[in-house]
Amino acid sequence: MKAIVLAGGSGTRLWPLSRKDYPKQFLKLNGDKSLLRQTVDRLLHFLEPQDILILTCEDYKFHVKAHLNDISGYQLLCEPLARNTGPAIAYGFKYALEHWGISPDEPVLICPSDHLIEPKNVFAQTVEKATKVAQDGFLVTFGITPTRPETGYGYIKQGKVLEESPVFSAYEVARFTEKPDLNTAKKYLEEGGYYWNAGIFLFTPEVFSKELASCAPDIFALYEQDFSSLTANFADMPDISIDYALMEKSSRVAVVPLSLYWNDIGSWDALFDVLNKDSSGNAKTGRVITIDTENSMILGQKRLIATIGLEDHLVVETPDAILIVKKGEAQKVSNLVKQLKSEGYPEALEHVTTYRPWGSYTVLEEGPRYKIKRIVVNPGERLSLQMHYHRSEHWVVVRGTARVQIDDEEYFLHENESVFVPKSTKHRLENPGKIPLEIIEVQNGEYLGEDDIVRFDDVYGRSPNQ
Missing domain, CATH: 2.60.120.10 (Jelly Rolls)
Known part of the structure; x- marks a missing residue:
């Protein structure tokens, strides 16, 4: 088995801490290791460094090297330009076939670089068991067993049973659904058989190529070229996610449930959930003084932050920006960043x-x-x-x-x-x-x-x- 780690994203949902020039995968949010480093450490639980390919962009390659400076043997590949996860994964597979020397039937795990997953051994055991499903001709996606009616994630509905036991299960995918409203999410939770879409995949080059030709011919036409030609013509790739390009169109998709702790840290609300809290339910870092403040997150870096009478709020301070947002509204941070960009604020993209x-x-x-x-x-x-x-x-x-x-x-x-x-x-x-x-x-x-x-x-x- 091999693994491709997607580390080229430049998300804006954790602004002002995460910005285009230093995105989320390089942040140390829950300890002294970045999310990228935690991802690689998790893979090293069942793979050797030479089995791991880090796929990033030219702007981030030195960040990757810095965060993995004591690990040798891994592969590092830079995309020619950003074209979303569909073309990125195709680019990684073409590199793996031509330069990595993998066989057409060797399973390849594709995973984001900015998620929290615990425990490592459960993840490793589930992935290893899922290799048989991938080698049986399926595009495997991993679903997270939901713990609450979450409206911020896409859902996967399980279909026909492929394998079912107390330790491992796999199902054909009945359908993918977009992020639901709260009532629909509650209904999914009550019905059962629905999973959060974790954006983690496992498939062989042979199955990937076959399904790409059927479901995404525009990507496949470029994917058929050799690696050098694909690199030269990468700008012609469509800007599309692997979900829209392939997973939601293919009839050969299986879902394997992951029964463990998972968090994509996709918003400040999500980060608040994983941080340690005091007796008043507050998560605090830096020089913070609170009076009559409850269930809030106050993250400071440079300034003294003092709050009085605050409840259910998120406060994030960096040397050049302060974000104050009510809990439950953090998904709108992306809209804020778009406004900052349109109005020419350099803080939208750059750190001090x-x-x-x-x-x-x-x-x-x-x-x-x-x-x-x-x-x-x-x-x-x-x-x-x-x-x-x-x-x-x-x-x-x-x-x-x-x-x-x-x-x-x-x-x-x-x-x-x-x-x-x-x-x-x-x-x-x-x-x-x-x-x-x-x-x-x-x-x-x-x-x-x-x-x-x-x-x-x-x-x-x-x-x-x-």
Whole structure:
């Protein structure tokens, strides 16, 4: 068995914590590991690293590497551009056939990178048992046994029994249904035989190809090409999910129930459900003081947050934005982000902290002709050899040791030491030490955009003006 992890999504439902430049799969929401890392750890319960393919986009590949930096052997593939889960999965399968060398009848598990699933052993055992169903010619989808009348998920109705026992069951799918209203969801729960659609799939390349040809000929026409041609023509792929393209059209779909804890963290309401709470039912992180506040979530980062008389609310603070939403209304955050985008707010897409393959930088302050950043360079990493036409830079080391190149001169800087980088001068910053290097950078100039950069040498393979 192999696994393809879909890690290219840029959802907006957890704004302002999740944004396009650092989406949900990289967030650490319930501990010290990101959702992506938890997904891979779950797969390593029954697979080897070389059996796992991470499918992401070019913008996120260094994030993936950073979160999996102590795991070696996994495959990493970047989509040419975003075209939803239908084309993404087809792209992953074509790569698996040509470059991974899998056989046409080897089951492949497709799973999102941003879900919580516990316990791992139950997930592993159910997936392994489901391989026989996939090899019998079915497109297997996994359904979550519902625990409440949820209106935020799609549902799967079970049909004819394929296998049924106390430890494992599989059914033909009678139908998929869209997110229901509350009364319909209650009816589904009372009737039984309905499952939440988890977006986790298992099928062989042979069955996938056959059903793709029948149900999604526009995708199949491109999928039939070799991998190189598919990559070149990927822009011609339709923007469509695997559910609409294939699963809801095929007559060879089976559902395997997963009886375990599952949460797609698809909204702030969903995250509130998994966080630890105090005696008043509040989930709190950061510097938070509450008086007469109940059943609320207050997540702080930088500021002191004080609440009085708050009930059933969600408060999320980041350095550049604060979200306050009533519980039950968090699904509307996506609409809020669309409005922010349409009105030109940069906070809709960008964090004040930007992650790079070498570390990160955070904008602390900016104004006309100046910008102040905190730059963190990870041990052993270095920035590109670069130049700026419109700005000079002044670096002050706060923590760690820096190796600095300015033109042909090289310096070592330690805490509380500084160096000036003039305009139009080649320079490079490197961390030769064992701890993160932290510096404060003060930029001055007539133009301070991130695109004022010319790269001469880059160990990460970025383009000269990327």
